[in-house]
Amino acid sequence: MPDERPIEERPVVTRFAPSPTGYLHIGGARTALFNWLYARGRGGKFLLRIEDTDQARHSEDAVRAILDGLTWLGLDWDGEPISQYANRQRHAEIAEQLLAAGKAYRCYLTPEQLDEARDNANAAGVRFESPWRDADPTTAPTDKPFAIRFKAPRDGKTQIKDAVQGAVAFPNSALDDLIILRSAISTNSGAPTYNLAVVVDDHDMGVTHIIRGDDHLNNAARQQQIYEALGWPAPIFAHVPLIHGADGAKLSKRHGALGVEAYRDQGYLAPALANYLMRLGWSHGDDEIFPMEKALEWFDVNAINKAPSQLDLDKLNHINAHYIAELPDADFITMALPFLDKTDMDEESLARFTRAAPFLKTRCTTLKDAATAGAFLFLERPLTIEGKARKPLKKEGAIDMVKAVAEALDEDMVWTSPETLDQQLQALTESLGVGFGAIGAPARAALTAGNPSPGLGEVLYSLGKTESLARLRAQIS
Numbered sequence: 146m147p148d149e150r151p152i153e154e155r156p157v158v159t160r161f162a163p164s165p166t167g168y169l170h171i172g173g174a175r176t177a178l179f180n181w182l183y184a185r186g187r188g189g190k191f192l193l194r195i196e197d198t199d200q201a202r203h204s205e206d207a208v209r210a211i212l213d214g215l216t217w218l219g220l221d222w223d224g225e226p227i228s229q230y231a232n233r234q235r236h237a238e239i240a241e242q243l244l245a246a247g248k249a250y251r252c253y254l255t256p257e258q259l260d261e262a263r264d265n266a267n268a269a270g271v272r273f274e275s276p277w278r279d280a281d282p283t284t285a286p287t288d289k290p291f292a293i294r295f296k297a298p299r300d301g302k303t304q305i306k307d308a309v310q311g312a313v314a315f316p317n318s319a320l321d322d323l324i325i326l327r328s329a330i331s332t333n334s335g336a337p338t339y340n341l342a343v344v345v346d347d348h349d350m351g352v353t354h355i356i357r358g359d360d361h362l363n364n365a366a367r368q369q370q371i372y373e374a375l376g377w378p379a380p381i382f383a384h385v386p387l388i389h390g391a392d393g394a395k396l397s398k399r400h401g402a403l404g405v406e407a408y409r410d411q412g413y414l415a416p417a418l419a420n421y422l423m424r425l426g427w428s429h430g431d432d433e434i435f436p437m438e439k440a441l442e443w444f445d446v447n448a449i450n451k452a453p454s455q456l457d458l459d460k461l462n463h464i465n466a467h468y469i470a471e472l473p474d475a476d477f478i479t480m481a482l483p484f485l486d487k488t489d490m491d492e493e494s495l496a497r498f499t500r501a502a503p504f505l506k507t508r509c510t511t512l513k514d515a516a517t518a519g520a521f522l523f524l525e526r527p528l529t530i531e532g533k534a535r536k537p538l539k540k541e542g543a544i545d546m547v548k549a550v551a552e553a554l555d556e557d558m559v560w561t562s563p564e565t566l567d568q569q570l571q572a573l574t575e576s577l578g579v580g581f582g583a584i585g586a587p588a589r590a591a592l593t594a595g596n597p598s599p600g601l602g603e604v605l606y607s608l609g610k611t612e613s614l615a616r617l618r619a620q621i622s
Contacts, residue, residue, distance in 0.1 A: 148351060152378050157189030158353045161215075161222075162229075162343070164196050165207040168404030169214030171456070172358065172388050172396060175422040179385065180356045181220045182423065182444040192350055193222040197230045198342055214405035218415050219437070227350065229342055236337030239345050239375070240293045240326040248374040249325060251291040252277045272299075273321045293326040295341075295371060303366045308383040308446045310359065315366040323367060340364055344371045352380050356446060359384040383446040385426060386453040396456060412484055412511030413461070417468035421461045426454040433460075434467055466510045474502040481505075481515035487523065493612075497522040501607035504563075504599035521593040522607060527619050534595025537586035538620060546584045547591050549573060551617040560610050567602035591620040 148155050159180035163173055184191040193215070197203045212226070243249035252275045254262065259275075266273035275294060277285070285291075298317045305313045325341035337345075343364075347355065355365075362384045372379040388396045408418055420434060428450060429443045469477065478499055487494070498505075501522055508518045530538065537543060553573045560566060570588075574581050585601050592613060598604050605613045 152353050152381055155351070155353050157184050157187045158192065158351050159184040159189065159356060160192040160194055160347065160350060160352050161220075162194040162196050162346075162357075163211050164199070164202075165204055165211065166199075166202045167204075167207050168210045168406060170404060171408070171422070173211075174214060174218060174405050174418075175388065175425055176357055176385065177215060177220055178218065178419060178422050179427070179444070179446070179449070180354075181222075182440055183354060183356060183446060186441040186444055189353075190223045191220070192224065192227065192352070194227040194229060194346060194350070196339075196342075197228055198233065198336060198339070200230060203230075210404065210406060217409055218405065218419050227346070229346055232342070232346055232349075233337055235349065236342050236345050237326060237335070240337065240341060243295065243325070243371075243374060244293055246374075247296070249293050249295050250275075250278055250280075250322075251282075251285060252294045252322075252324070253286060253289050253291045272318050275322060278322060290328040292324045292328040294322040295325045295367075295374070297322050297367075297370055303369055305362070305365050305369055305382055307362075307365070308354075308381055309386075309449045309451060310362065310384050313362065313366075315363070320366055320370065325371075340367045341371060344368050344375070344377075347380055348372075348375075348377050354381045354383060354446070356383045356385065359386050383449065385449055386451060388425060389453045389455050391455050391457065393453075393455070412509075412513035412515075413465050414468045414472075414480075414512075417465040418461070420468070421464050425456070426450050434464055462510045469509050469512065470507045472506055474499075474506070477506045478502050481509075481512050481519075484512045485516050485519065493609075494523055497607055497609060497612070500609070501599075501603070504603040504607065508597070508599065518597055518599075521596040521598045521604065524594055524596070526615060528591075528594045528616060530590060530594045530620075532595075534590060537590040540587070542583075543587040544621060546577075546579075547587050547617055548621045549577065550584050550588045551614055551621065554605070554610070554617075555614055560606055563600065563602035563606040565602075566605045567600070570601065587620075588617065592616050 161173075161177040161180050163169070163177075169177075181191045183189075195208060195211075208226075215222070240249060244251070254275055254277065262275065263273050278294070278296060297320050300317060302314045302316050303320065305315070307313055323340060324338050327336045327338065365382050365384065369379055390396055405418070409415070416437065419437065420440075423440050423444065424433060426449055427444065428448050432439075472480070481502075482490075482498075485498075490498075498519055501519055505515055505518045509515055538547070550570065550573065553569055554566070558565070558569065570584065571581070574584060577584070589598065589601055589604065592598075592604050592608065599607075608616070
């Protein structure tokens with residue numbers, strides 16, 4: 146039984162409707178996120194429809210990539226994904242219904258005749274119309290293929306009430322009679338076209354809000370006309386400005402616009418990417434970083450900006466670094482290990498990485514950075530210390546300082562924390578009457594071979610007593 150209530154009074158139902166021709170683009174991911182937030186934040190449904198009517202371009206790998214990308218981002222959907230292609234009979238039935246009501250007509254133009262008619266209309270500066278629009282049906286041939294065209298209004302304008310763009314009007318003179326069901330005059334015989342299929346599916350799925358890119362705004366006018374012709378209430382439209390690059394141009398790979406799986410493989414966290422995307426075109430105070438629970442509470446299409454947003458990788462990196470730093474140590478270890486390029490990590494190496502986790506995660510912009518930030522942990526003795534990295538050890542008295550550090554730390558003490566080690570080193574500098582740099586620089590060189598590293602006490606604690614003393618003593622002999 147269809148819901149007869151006005152759209153505004155129905156439970157919220159949104160949908161994400163990607164084409165299965167490639168990966169889940171970051172722009173598509175934002176569209177899906179906005180739809181998910183709006184529905185979930187209001188206790189509604191978020192549906193997934195695969196717009197696969199073009200079977201020639203359909204890719205099951207692309208479908209899997211889209212589903213995997215949504216799942217990784219944490220965007221769950223209600224029910225099974227819907228195939229638009231599977232609904233083609235329903236689309237054809239509605240086309241025939243419009244035909245029977247006199248709101249569509251059979252067009253018998255051949256491709257050559259169609260090209261000529263369009264050229265003539267363009268030359269005259271008028272809207273193209275098929276001569277079959279007002280032809281007597283009894284004159285129609287019975288042995289020729291035909292397409293079904295929607296009989297679009299000639300005069301006036303079509304109004305769209307858009308939750309983001311406001312009221313938008315399209316002169317009907319600019320909206321010609323689009324084909325709603327192809328025939329043998331097209332390569333895809335008998336197939337419904339996009340605008341008809343979308344209207345029928347959204348109606349049958351009970352969609353109340355269509356949140357999508359503003360490149361579909363012109364389609365919204367055509368779809369509005371079809372809704373009106375069928376006597377169906379149109380969903381509430383919300384057309385979101387597209388994402389641009391920092392140079393203001395349409396987003397492309399050169400701007401860093403990748404598939405969601407590429408960001409995952411580069412070491413970005415799903416909550417961080419989602420946090421960044423939700424702020425890419427949507428405003429809520431000055432907050433930049435907030436949990437999904439707050440986003441569900443705050444998000445509203447009325448707060449989406451009308452101007453295009455710009456992809457800012459520096460801001461994404463800042464947000465991602467925050468989320469990595471906030472990870473529980475155990476989660477950081479599990480998530481970072483695949484990025485270490487160490488397929489044969491032994492028990493001792495894992496123990497070092499585990500001890501270092503609290504210090505490394507605050508030094509990572511992406512999980513990939515764990516490999517560089519933690520490289521000092523996995524060096525094999527004897528360490529190769531060359532060039533600039535060796536300079537601290539070549540200074541006069543440097544080796545004596547390394548020896549003093551090794552002796553001070555070799556006392557009967559338990560290496561319980563970086564703080565206790567730092568306190569021991571501070572006590573050593575006071576007893577020697579030198580600044581911390583006098584012992585810190587050569588000791589760090591002996592321990593890390595110049596690789597990036599956290600504080601000296603944290604380096605020692607991470608390496609552990611046995612490895613630390615072995616590295617220090619290797620420079621003394």
